[in-house]
Amino acid sequence: DKRSLSQKLVDELKHYYKGFHLLWIDTKVAARMVWRLLHGQVLTRRERRRLLRTCADLFRLVPFLVFVIVPFMEFLLPVFLKLFPEMLPSTFETESKKEEKQKKKLNAKLELAKFLQETIAEMAKRNKADTG
Secondary structure (H helix, E strand, C coil), rough: CCCCEEEEHHHHHHHHHHHHHHHHHHHHHHHHHHHHHHHHCCCCEEEEHHHHHHHHHHHHHHHHHHHCCCHHHHHHHHHHHHHCHHCCHHCCHHHHHHHHHHHHHHHHHHHHHHCCCCCCHHHHHHHHHHCC
């Protein structure tokens, strides 16, 4: 990477600013959803998932803030993220991390689909043998 140290620092600060800004927006939206829930309205499945994700992000923010507030502790953040990959709130994820998660989910779905396909083929063979 040929960027200077000051440019890397500026990029990191922009990343954290955007992450906190997105978390603030999500929190405001979640507060409106909670208000609607308290007044007897029903949330859609998408709204419920967003509310749960935002609440989880707020809980993840507490240990993350320790790294931001304590001087020089942010240098240990990459180590902790390797040990606890889900520690970072979702609004702080980089595009590469999001793509990596999507690939893992897709691979898991493909494996499940193969397993189900093989199971159905096996069941079809048994049924043919039983009726034949």
